[in-house]
Structure formats: structure tokens, C-alpha cells
Amino acid sequence: MDYRIEKQEAFKVIAKRARYEGGGEISQQNIHATWENCQKDGTIGKLCKYVNTESIFGNSIVGICFDNPNEGDFDYAIGTAYSGGAVEEGLTVEEVPANTWVVFPCTGAMPEVFQKLWKRVYTEFFPTSKYQPSGGMCIEVYPSNDVYCNDFDCEIWLSVVEK
Numbered sequence: 209m210d211y212r213i214e215k216q217e218a219f220k221v222i223a224k225r226a227r228y229e230g231g232g233e234i235s236q237q238n239i240h241a242t243w244e245n246c247q248k249d250g251t252i253g254k255l256c257k258y259v260n261t262e263s264i265f266g267n268s269i270v271g272i273c274f275d276n277p278n279e280g281d282f283d284y285a286i287g288t289a290y291s292g293g294a295v296e297e298g299l300t301v302e303e304v305p306a307n308t309w310v311v312f313p314c315t316g317a318m319p320e321v322f323q324k325l326w327k328r329v330y331t332e333f334f335p336t337s338k339y340q341p342s343g344g345m346c347i348e349v350y351p352s353n354d355v356y357c358n359d360f361d362c363e364i365w366l367s368v369v370e371k
Contacts, residue, residue: 212311213311215309221285221287239271254296271286273345287302308342310368311365316359338370339371349362
């Protein structure tokens with residue numbers, strides 16, 4: 209599998225954060241609806257004003273899962289790296305703690321390619337690597353809003369520790 213390891217100090221994101229109930233499978237539809245609503249209500253446009261190509265995520269918007277959705281209720285946010293400045297209404301500044309991340313590039317038609325990658329991460333990568341998930345935090349990095357093209361590029365960042 210194609211991946212890289214990133215050790216990152218704590219950093220901040222500016223985001224719209226929400227609590228989701230019922231675990232990962234139940235909440236996937238709600239998260240999808242949140243992305244659609246954020247596009248329609250202008251939240252994505254607000255976040256794009258904060259994009260800094262020199263930041264950890266470059267010109268990307270991210271989805272951040274702060275907890276493990278397989279363990280029940282969890283917090284999820286849509287945001288971008290925060291470099292300072294006034295915080296627009298409806299957004300918050302969140303701190304992402306220092307972590308070691310395993311970063312998986314992903315290219316293909318969404319959401320199928322994402323689903324296949326998640327399966328491979330848990331059936332191929334974790335069983336054979338020296339890493340295991342740590343706390344369930346993950347970040348989905350989206351450098352473009354053209355998620356419906358057949359060769360969409362994105363990344364999944366998973367917080368990990370050595371076994």
C-alpha cells in the first residue's frame with residue numbers, strides 16, 4: 209500500500225464542528241448531508257477564505273473525525289488549517305493534538321475509492337504494519353470540490369502509535 213508517516217506538532221483548524229450520534233454507519237448519511245448543507249449555506253466559501261497554501265493541508269478543505277465513530281457518538285468538523293485572524297460567525301478554532309499520522313493517498317471515483325481504501329487500511333495495512341490506530345482521530349483531505357470526477361485525488365490521515 210502507498211502511504212507515508214507524518215509526525216506533526218499540534219496545529220489549529222478553523223471549522224464548523226458538530227456532534228453525531230449512533231456511530232459511524234448511522235452517521236455517514238448525516239455527514240454527507242452536512243457537507244451538502246455547508247456548500248449551500250456558504251460555510252465552505254467562508255472556510256476557503258482561510259485557506260493558506262503554505263499550511264499543513266495546502267489549499268485543501270478537510271473533514272476531521274475527533275473520535276472513533278465505531279465506539280458510538282463522535283465529533284466531526286469541516287474546516288481548513290488556521291493561520292490566525294478574525295473568526296467568522298458559525299466557525300470555531302479547534303486544536304488538533306500532536307500526533308503521528310499514517311497518510312494514505314487516494315485517487316478514483318468517490319465514494320467507492322474511499323470505501324475500498326478504508327477496507328484495505330484495516331485488512332492489509334494495520335495487520336502487517338508496526339502501527340495501530342490511536343484514539344480514532346482521522347482527517348480526510350480534499351484539495352478540490354470536484355468529488356464526482358473519476359480520478360479525484362484526496363488523502364486519509366489516521367492517528368497512529370507503534371504496536
